[in-house]
Amino acid sequence: MFRQASRLLAQTLRAGLRPFSSDLPAAPTSDSAFIESWKKVIPNIEPPKTPSNFLRPRPATPTSIPSKITVNFVLPYASELSAKEVDMVIIPATTGQMGVLPGHVPTIAELKPGVLSVHEGNDVTKYFLSSGFAFIHANSVADIIAVEAVRIDHIDPSLVQKGLAEFTQKLSSATTELEKAEAQIGVELHSALNSALSG
Amino acid sequence: MAMAALRREGRRLAPLISPQSITAVRSSLISQEQAPLGLRSISTQIVRNRMKSVKNIQKITKAMKMVAASKLRAIQVKAENSRGLWQPFTALLGDTASVDVKKNVIVTVSSDKGLCGGINSTSVKTSKALKKLTAGPEKETKYVVLGEKAKAQLVRDSKKDIELSITELQKNPLNYTQVSVLADDILKNVEYDALRIVFNKFQSVVSFLPTVATVLSPEAVEKEAESGGKLGELDSYEIEGGETKSEVLQNLGEFQFSCVLFNAVMENACSEQGARMSAMDSSSRNAGDMLDRLTLTYNRTRQASITTELIEIISGASALQG
Numbered sequence: 008m009f010r011q012a013s014r015l016l017a018q019t020l021r022a023g024l025r026p027f028s029s030d031l032p033a034a035p036t037s038d039s040a041f042i043e044s045w046k047k048v049i050p051n052i053e054p055p056k057t058p059s060n061f062l063r064p065r066p067a068t069p070t071s072i073p074s075k076i077t078v079n080f081v082l083p084y085a086s087e088l089s090a091k092e093v094d095m096v097i098i099p100a101t102t103g104q105m106g107v108l109p110g111h112v113p114t115i116a117e118l119k120p121g122v123l124s125v126h127e128g129n130d131v132t133k134y135f136l137s138s139g140f141a142f143i144h145a146n147s148v149a150d151i152i153a154v155e156a157v158r159i160d161h162i163d164p165s166l167v168q169k170g171l172a173e174f175t176q177k178l179s180s181a182t183t184e185l186e187k188a189e190a191q192i193g194v195e196l197h198s199a200l201n202s203a204l205s206g
Numbered sequence: 207m208a209m210a211a212l213r214r215e216g217r218r219l220a221p222l223i224s225p226q227s228i229t230a231v232r233s234s235l236i237s238q239e240q241a242p243l244g245l246r247s248i249s250t251q252i253v254r255n256r257m258k259s260v261k262n263i264q265k266i267t268k269a270m271k272m273v274a275a276s277k278l279r280a281i282q283v284k285a286e287n288s289r290g291l292w293q294p295f296t297a298l299l300g301d302t303a304s305v306d307v308k309k310n311v312i313v314t315v316s317s318d319k320g321l322c323g324g325i326n327s328t329s330v331k332t333s334k335a336l337k338k339l340t341a342g343p344e345k346e347t348k349y350v351v352l353g354e355k356a357k358a359q360l361v362r363d364s365k366k367d368i369e370l371s372i373t374e375l376q377k378n379p380l381n382y383t384q385v386s387v388l389a390d391d392i393l394k395n396v397e398y399d400a401l402r403i404v405f406n407k408f409q410s411v412v413s414f415l416p417t418v419a420t421v422l423s424p425e426a427v428e429k430e431a432e433s434g435g436k437l438g439e440l441d442s443y444e445i446e447g448g449e450t451k452s453e454v455l456q457n458l459g460e461f462q463f464s465c466v467l468f469n470a471v472m473e474n475a476c477s478e479q480g481a482r483m484s485a486m487d488s489s490s491r492n493a494g495d496m497l498d499r500l501t502l503t504y505n506r507t508r509q510a511s512i513t514t515e516l517i518e519i520i521s522g523a524s525a526l527q528g
Binding site: 057058142 | 292417420454
């Protein structure tokens with residue numbers, strides 16, 4: 008009987024500690040203005056949820072510069088890095104490679120195809136990104152959103168060379184504006200890949 | 207089965223009844239069961255037909271539940287992975303659901319196939335309520351409908367307000383390229399100040415929450431940033447890349463829309479499979495209950511008809527003897 012009681016107690020403790028849904032933040036906030044205006048016009052239906060209900064809480068802006076920068080690197084199919092503390096990231100902005108250290112000024116940067124390198128201590132992880140955006144917030148949190156990303160060591164150099172040759176040939180034989188634009192994009196991508204692999 | 211029981215009864219009663227009456231009884235019983243005439247056996251045939259069809263329905267709905275469960279498993283993983291996609295945008299630009307703009311476009315995400323419970327009706331209800339909420343003088347609200355089910359419901363009373371309707375979204379497995387092409391289509395053909403995406407967010411297999419995600423056009427973002435409020439801090443951000451700030455903001459807005467739409471479509475697909483699973487589960491349970499009730503009725507009717515036959519035989523025999 009005592010064995011059962013202790014088992015039940017352990018179960019309830021475990022159940023209490025486990026969160027109901029992994030996506031709900033600890034303190035869900037909601038858009039109160041929206042809910043108010045909804046209730047006034049449509050009192051019978053429950054107001055729908057908004058993204059702020061499901062937003063993971065973000066750290067507040069610290070007074071002094073923190074030692075590490077928190078990186079969230081997301082793709083449509085996966086969150087590559089989620090709230091990882093690193094020393095520095097180098098992002099391929101359209102204006103060139105940009106190094107981001109803790110305490111960087113808040114920035115919205117548009118990205119071009121290139122290499123993202125994440126420096127933590129002595130390890131450097133390099134990813135090749137197709138384009139995307141990067142936000143650097145005042146609280147030393149960097150959000151990098153890309154459409155596709157692969158680790159550099161997963162790329163096959165021979166295929167890159169083949170692709171580059173193919174698109175250069177297409178560019179020279181292109182007739183319409185659309186074909187020219189598509190071939191131009193292919194050439195830019197493959198030459199960026201090439202320089203990423205060699206650099 | 208009924209015939210075997212009757213034969214057994216006949217053999218038991220053999221000493222009481224003469225051979226001629228046994229054959230007469232058996233043939234009369236056969237004719238009564240097959241012919242739908244007479245008050246007693248008409249129900250056994252009909253009940254048996256009903257039982258067969260209810261059993262088939264139970265099998266079909268059970269199979270549909272298994273299919274929905276396996277599809278849900280596959281797509282749930284992808285939907286949960288895509289949840290990180292919209293978080294940075296909301297962190298930067300805030301949740302602007304209560305924004306007051308002139309041109310609202312409501313993008314309703316729904317399924318193509320039915321039998322998925324009430325999720326499409328909730329989406330349509332929320333869209334209609336949003337239209338009422340954002341209505342006002344000099345303001346206009348239009349719909350962009352994704353999926354057959356919402357289109358069927360909205361066409362009934364708001365046909366002229368539907369700008370664009372897209373169906374057969376899930377013919378090929380959902381991927382970002384398809385959704386970004388769709389987003390591009392919508393952005394090119396529809397004029398908007400604010401896009402409101404209505405979908406069912408997948409919280410668990412039994413719970414789906416109607417959600418509204420708002421994406422503002424670059425001009426609306428500028429206006430909100432100037433007037434302060436949620437987007438007031440946007441000016442403190444440096445803009446890297448592009449020729450001008452407005453060009454970057456435009457790219458940002460378009461990217462935000464495609465990311466948020468991708469997540470919305472994924473979550474809605476998950477909710478659809480989950481809702482179909484629970485709908486089919488309750489349907490097969492219902493069919494099982496109905497089958498139990500029908501079996502009881504069938505047995506009762508069968509036994510009653512046997513008893514009546516026996517009474518007739520015995521009273522006939524006793525009339526002959528006595």
